Amino acid sequence: MSERQRNTGMKTALATLLAAGSLALSVGGLQAQPAAPNKQAKLTVGWAEPIDTLNPATTGARNVGPLLANIFDTLIWLTPDFKIVPLLATKWTISEDGKTYSFTLREDVKFHDGTLFDADAVVANIKYITDKSTQSKVSIGLLGPCKTATATAKYTVEFSCETPYAPFLGQLGVPYLGMQSPKAIAEYGKDLGLHPTGTGPFSFVSYEPNQSLILKRNEDYTWGPSVLSHKGPPDIAQVLFQIVPNPQARVSQFQSGQSQMMQQTPGVYWNAFQKMDRYTAIPVPITGLGIFAPINASRFPTDDLAVRKAIHYAIDKKGVIQLAEAGAFPPSLTPLQPSMIGYDASLESVYSYDPAKAEAVLKEGGWTKVNGFWEKGGKRLTLTVTAISTSTSYPLLAQAMQGYLQKIGMEVNVQQLASPAWLAANINGDMSLTPLQYIGVDPDALQTWFTPGQYFNWSHFSDPKLTALFKDGQQERDPAKRLTIYHEVQKILMDQAVMLPIRQNIDLVMTTKKLTGVTYTGGGFEYLGAASLAD
Numbered sequence: 138m139s140e141r142q143r144n145t146g147m148k149t150a151l152a153t154l155l156a157a158g159s160l161a162l163s164v165g166g167l168q169a170q171p172a173a174p175n176k177q178a179k180l181t182v183g184w185a186e187p188i189d190t191l192n193p194a195t196t197g198a199r200n201v202g203p204l205l206a207n208i209f210d211t212l213i214w215l216t217p218d219f220k221i222v223p224l225l226a227t228k229w230t231i232s233e234d235g236k237t238y239s240f241t242l243r244e245d246v247k248f249h250d251g252t253l254f255d256a257d258a259v260v261a262n263i264k265y266i267t268d269k270s271t272q273s274k275v276s277i278g279l280l281g282p283c284k285t286a287t288a289t290a291k292y293t294v295e296f297s298c299e300t301p302y303a304p305f306l307g308q309l310g311v312p313y314l315g316m317q318s319p320k321a322i323a324e325y326g327k328d329l330g331l332h333p334t335g336t337g338p339f340s341f342v343s344y345e346p347n348q349s350l351i352l353k354r355n356e357d358y359t360w361g362p363s364v365l366s367h368k369g370p371p372d373i374a375q376v377l378f379q380i381v382p383n384p385q386a387r388v389s390q391f392q393s394g395q396s397q398m399m400q401q402t403p404g405v406y407w408n409a410f411q412k413m414d415r416y417t418a419i420p421v422p423i424t425g426l427g428i429f430a431p432i433n434a435s436r437f438p439t440d441d442l443a444v445r446k447a448i449h450y451a452i453d454k455k456g457v458i459q460l461a462e463a464g465a466f467p468p469s470l471t472p473l474q475p476s477m478i479g480y481d482a483s484l485e486s487v488y489s490y491d492p493a494k495a496e497a498v499l500k501e502g503g504w505t506k507v508n509g510f511w512e513k514g515g516k517r518l519t520l521t522v523t524a525i526s527t528s529t530s531y532p533l534l535a536q537a538m539q540g541y542l543q544k545i546g547m548e549v550n551v552q553q554l555a556s557p558a559w560l561a562a563n564i565n566g567d568m569s570l571t572p573l574q575y576i577g578v579d580p581d582a583l584q585t586w587f588t589p590g591q592y593f594n595w596s597h598f599s600d601p602k603l604t605a606l607f608k609d610g611q612q613e614r615d616p617a618k619r620l621t622i623y624h625e626v627q628k629i630l631m632d633q634a635v636m637l638p639i640r641q642n643i644d645l646v647m648t649t650k651k652l653t654g655v656t657y658t659g660g661g662f663e664y665l666g667a668a669s670l671a672d
Contacts, residue, residue, distance in 0.1 A: 174372035178670035180652065183387040184378040185401035187347050187527065190330030193315040194266045197274035199423065199576050200400075202312045203663040204378065207352060209315025209335030212240060212259070213306065214362040215578060215659025221306055222364050225254065225316060225336065235301030235614055238283065242292040246360050248318035249340035256288035261319035263296075274592075278585055279308040281611065301612045303619065304579035311578060312662050336360070338371045338666030350378040358666070367654060367667035376665055384529055397652050397670060400663070401530075402645040404465030410647050417650055423642040423661035424476050425577035427469040428534070430522075430570040430637040431563075431586060435597035438518045439569045443502025445634035448520075448570070449488035450495035452541045458640050460540070461533035465645060469638035472583060472627045478616075479580040479623025487631045492545050511546050519548040520569040523562050526553040534572045534639060563595040571595070574642050578660045580623040581611055587630065596635040603629050 186200040193205050214224040226240040246254035263286040266273045277284075283298035283305050298305065308314070321334035333341045338361060339352035358370045379396065381387040384403040391399040402410065411418045438444045454468035470485040496506075504511045504518065511518035520542060524535040532553050539549040554562060562568050575582060575593070584607035585591050589599040603626065610622040630636050646663065648655060654668040 174669035175672055176372060176374060178373050178672075179375040179377065180373050180398065180665070180668070180670050181377045181379055181396040183381045183390050183396040183399040184350075185380075185382060185384075185387065187380055187382065188344070188350065191333040191341070191344065191350070192330035193313050193317065194262075194271055194273045194276045195330065196313065199574055202576070202660070203657070204350060205312035205315050205333075205335075206337070206658055206662040206664050207339045207376070207666065208333050208337045208341060209312060209317065210246075210337050210360070211310050211312065211315055212242075213310045214364065215307060215310035216364055217657055217659060219307070219578065219659045220364070221310065222362060224310075224362055225360070229306070231306075235303075235612070236298045238296040238298070238305065239289070240294050240296075242294065243360055244292050246336050247357060248320070248336050249334050249355065250318050250320055252318055252320045254316065254336055255291050256294040257291075258316060258319050259294045260286045260288050261322060262286075262316050265317070265322050266314075275311075275313040279311055279314055281305055281308070281581070301614065303611060303614055304581045307578050307659075310658065311576075311660055312658070339376060342375070347380055349380060352376045352378075361666055365656070365667045371666050372654075372669040373665060382527065382529070391647065394649075398646065398648045398655070400644060400646055402647045404463030404645070407465045407645045407647065408463060415650055417648045417652070419646040419648065419655055421644040421646055421657050421661050421663060422474075422476055423574065423576055423644055424474055424659070425582050425642065426472060426575040426586070426636075426638075427474045427642045428466075428530075428572060428574050428639045429469065429472075430538075430572045430639060431596040432570045432635050432637055433566055433568060433595070433597055434633070434635050436566050436569065437516065438513070439520070441502060441513070442634065443498050443504065444518060446488070447495040447498045447502075447545070447547075448542065449634050449637060450491045450498065451545045451547070452538055452637070453490040454639060456490075456541065457534060457537040460537040462530065462640075466640040466643055469641050471638060472630050472636055473580055473623070474641060477577070477580055479620055479627065481624045481627050484627055484631050488634075492541075495545050506546055509546055510548055517548055518546070519550065521550050521552060521567070523552045523554055523559055523568040523571040525559045525571075525573070526555055531572045538572070538639075564592075566595075566597050570637060572639055576642075576660055580619075580626070581607070583607070583623075583626060583630070584611075587635065598633065598635045600629060600633070 188201055189198045190196050210225050212226040214222050226242055229240045231238055265271055266276045267284045281302040282300045283296045283302055285297040287295045289295050315335055318334040321332055325332045338355055338358045340355050342351040342353050344350045353375050354371045356370050387399055388406050390396045410416045432445050433439045458464055458466050473480045499511055504513045522535045524531040535551045539551050542549045586593050588604050588607055606622055606626050613619050651671040657663045
């Protein structure tokens with residue numbers, strides 16, 4: 138197979154595999170553009186969560202991803218149905234051994250500070266991400282073993298991988314790998330996140346922590362994704378992301394017309410607003426692992442497989458979602474979301490809600506019920522469920538799960554923790570399980586959670602066979618063989634019950650009818666570069 142043929146085959150394979158997300162994604166696709174857009178329009182968005190940093194390399198927050206997607210461009214663009222198309226790179230090839238990716242770059246792109254985007258800029262970004270002092274989070278993981286970039290000419294750059302890495306091309310479209318101005322990287326150092334400088338459709342104006350982020354139209358923007366019907370600079374002159382963590386306050390702001398777009402619409406309002414003609418509902422599917430809970434396999438009592446399985450049988454996910462979020466989301470039943478490569482529907486029925494079976498599993502595992510609580514070896518079955526307190530959703534999910542677990546005789550303590558304490562508890566293993574989310578555009582996202590030494594191995598679980606399968610999945614370029622590998626991976630995770638799928642991850646975005654053209658990139662990152670706001 139020639140290099141060109143292999144490249145074409147690779148792109149086709151990725152597109153084919155990722156296209157499984159099209160059903161869920163199609164609802165939030167591009168909307169019709171108004172005939173005469175208001176070029177002076179100022180859009181206010183009610184944003185649900187605080188911003189940790191606006192530095193793509195160092196943020197670990199999902200909710201920062203959509204903000205980055207509007208400030209920073211990536212080398213390639215992932216469509217909502219996961220087709221890989223050019224953005225800052227116009228074309229690419231992959232070597233026969235799968236270890237070298239060569240990109241040709243656009244020659245007409247400038248950063249918001251006026252400096253030129255070229256191959257040296259790409260190299261500077263990769264060096265910055267991989268520098269230990271940067272302390273990159275999501276971004277360095279997305280590079281996998283492809284951590285070296287070399288400028289082969291002014292507008293051509295080559296990535297070298299230590300081993301073949303099938304997820305690489307698709308993951309280059311995730312906003313955590315957005316290109317930053319090398320001048321800004323050098324000038325601002327540790328404060329880079331306060332001076333985001335990209336090449337995207339909007340440029341930075343101001344940021345007040347826990348208050349607001351203001352962006353303005355990039356008047357020079359002529360290099361947007363070709364697959365979007367909108368060409369040239371955005372129609373919207375300014376976007377104000379107003380940070381409103383309180384759900385009721387966010388709803389009130391939207392209903393009063395103070396905002397024209399609301400993120401993370403509370404379930405009960407989502408159900409109601411969809412029936413009103415003046416609003417548009419955009420369910421943005423966030424692909425990856427969904428909302429799930431890693432279960433600590435190294436700490437009593439969840440170091441016991443019987444306990445982990447009993448937790449799965451004891452929790453009615455539909456009931457949890459109804460209690461916590463007005464039933465606005467479908468449950469998640471497998472490690473990977475239905476839109477992901479490797480999704481295996483046959484695993485959906487492995488742990489159906491069955492409290493009697495949960496109790497039977499505990500009995501078979503040597504647990505006995507004393508005064509209404511399960512005990513083993515003189516120790517009570519007591520779970521600690523942690524939940525990050527800055528989110529309204531996770532504490533409610535934790536409390537709903539607590540109710541179901543207590544019904545079968547498990548003692549459950551829910552701890553709401555601020556971000557630093559929550560992270561420390563999970564890293565140190567001072568919890569039994571914790572609800573959270575993780576985004577991914579490739580099933581390799583699972584290895585981040587279930588292989589030794591990974592930052593996110595909060596289940597504290599390791600299995601040599603599983604680790605070997607993850608390695609095979611990274612290096613295998615045959616789509617059919619990759620599918621088989623990730624089916625086996627998920628079966629192990631379900632058999633070992635180290636991951637509790639809870640619900641599908643969807644950002645419930647509500648807009649006024651006056652706002653059109655809101656779309657999102659593959660993975661679920663809202664994009665406003667093609668949006669218009671009528672008077």
